[in-house]
Amino acid sequence: MFDVPPRRLGAFAAAAVASALALTACSAGSLGSSDEGGKTAISLLVDNAEATVKTAEQVVGDFTAKNPDITVKVETRPQGTEGDNIVKTRLSTGDMSDVFIYNSGSLFQALKPEQNLVALDDQSYVGQLDANFKTTVTAGGKVYGAPFGTFMGGAVLYNRKVYERLGLQVPKTWSEFMANNAKIKADGKAAPVIQTYQETWTSQLFILGDFHNVSAADSAFAEKYTKNQAKYATTPAALEGFAHLQEVFDAGYLNKDFASAKYEDGQRMIALGEGAHYPMLTAAVANIAINNPDKVNDVGLFALPGTDAATNGLTVWAPGGAYIPASTSGAKLEAARKLLAFIASPDGCTSQAKASPPTGPFAVKGCELPADVPQSIKDMQPYIDREGGSSLALEFLSPVKGPSLEQICVEVGSGIRKAPDGAALYDRDVEKQAQQLGLPGW
Template identity: 50%
Template structure:
């Protein structure tokens, strides 16, 4: 899902490009004993604000360490800058970058400082570590909050109709029937923005992993397929189910993401398979978003195993070329501490929980963040597959549109996606393909 990963990652961020600035740092301590760390971060506004909050709070607590920040562009241009500077030995001391499968492209064993077993990681939740691990070694700490992938639902609709949050797919479908009878669109779909059609599949991965714990590893090795793994085919079946029952919002084929979010917040649609991180920008226009929209993980057949798929936070890493390793580790330890998350919360309203032990959401956190926290506290989350496997077939969004529109049977859609990822795996030169 290379293209879809990019689109989803972009969708979570509110893009507000800032001027590219660069401040070098001396490798020698200043005459007064201060050390200057260079810190490359992103340029979208949320990332800039988060990075500034972390740097300023850290410098206040550590007067002998100064942090100079520079901002890289987003997307592939920023990726190329990071890879080039790492390969030429010209990277900043610390830097902000993706977690998950994109980490392997940085050749971390050669370019990043290994943090395995380091006190820097003391407060990092165990569930996060796999997405900053390559070759059994841990390289980063979470830079911000996570995002939930699942079903956003209108809580006022639920209250009005006396519905309970479903923990099984059958209960979800029964709720849809009652919602439809009340004249409200049960399931919002926005296939004009094709990437949004993927969420029933992508956000179902918690259920896949619960049924087949080794799926991500075996999938990467070419040992398992979507079409021959019933649990993995489940997301395609969900798409087919809601279409077959006529639960989709009218005009779903031409509707856009913005229209879908508006329908949800206004209560004209009850459910929307989507990312929770897309809600904060709506707060200015629709302040009721904070209280009226809840989050639930895509239900499976077993209520005892109800959980949620999450899009994990990006990470902050230390370049192996740093000449200020102690100071860099001290900064990462601060980032990965309750004090660090409190500094971020004061500057940026969190759209989800932090991956830091002891960090608490503020009382005025939006409802979806509180709902996600419940899943975190239960230990009932899994990273999306794209964080655990480098294989991202580019055609998933076209396949899911066809399945979700009733044009392609779910089993056929799963088989089509297997062929799509096979091309990608062979391009990557993965063993077993």
């Protein structure tokens, strides 16, 4: 996973995180194990982040209003590794809640879905799911999850007022981006590119957010990378991300305090126009909306540009999934299927948006963003709608990610290490993790 604090990106997008809640002592089997007054009672397990619980409760309230013959009890679990272990243990013992919310991608694959989950291919809404999302919840050719939450983009947040004042156009290639930076620097009123290296995880966007361009150049890169058949240092498209880190530093385009600036400083600078570009996750927009609500629509978004305007597109992080464990059966299974169908419907999207402002487009066709979402979130939608306009981040396609990427990015982005050396160092960094995972070819 992209290592941001807290570890889960969905939790990170929330404005606040609830204090840890004790997992209920009741087992899933005893929660609603029999009909209550003629109603089918099921349980829903979610992590204890405040935003997650709030969204789950809103969805459950709206769902049961439409399905008065079903009751749903929301359970909570810890986040992080402890929560992962609880999910895996309860699945293996057959003691899982009737429905649970969990990550998509590599963590989903670790649940042994073909053994532990109910396939959803026979559900009508599966055809309406975004293709990128379906990839993250598919195992053995079958789909196992409905999207809970929205996509998040790894992109460039830009100040629209700066662009308007200087007559700049949104760039679709790296050369156009650098030309814009040159004009912004010559104007002297804003830093062309904001970096916030005091919080090292923020340094990774030029690499991780560039993966759409890597995938566009070599659609098999993720597969070859996982098999140790492709490297960052020896794949030109993959090396570009490291080169971009070096180029913006060498050109003098960074804010003067890039080494000491924090994430919150970057949010302020892009909102107020103190900086023109901030490579960042769209989760930052939620914080901008809280801290600078009158400026949030001054911030727009564009995908990290590559070498070819024709293939310009957005790298996205997929939402988590709602899953049904294999232990759910009978009337409970039918009720669980109805709950997932609601979650993956326009009504379900509306329900989620009421509880927590979206940090990106929904993964269900027919779901529309609320009219009042910030402009930068609206800017993501065309990329999602256009065929070939978006690609999953590498972490959803490969379990290989080294622990030292953020430190290496800081070194390259600070002029301490050259791009080719940084890429080669990162290639060595991933080896130990790949070997620990027992991946073939390592």
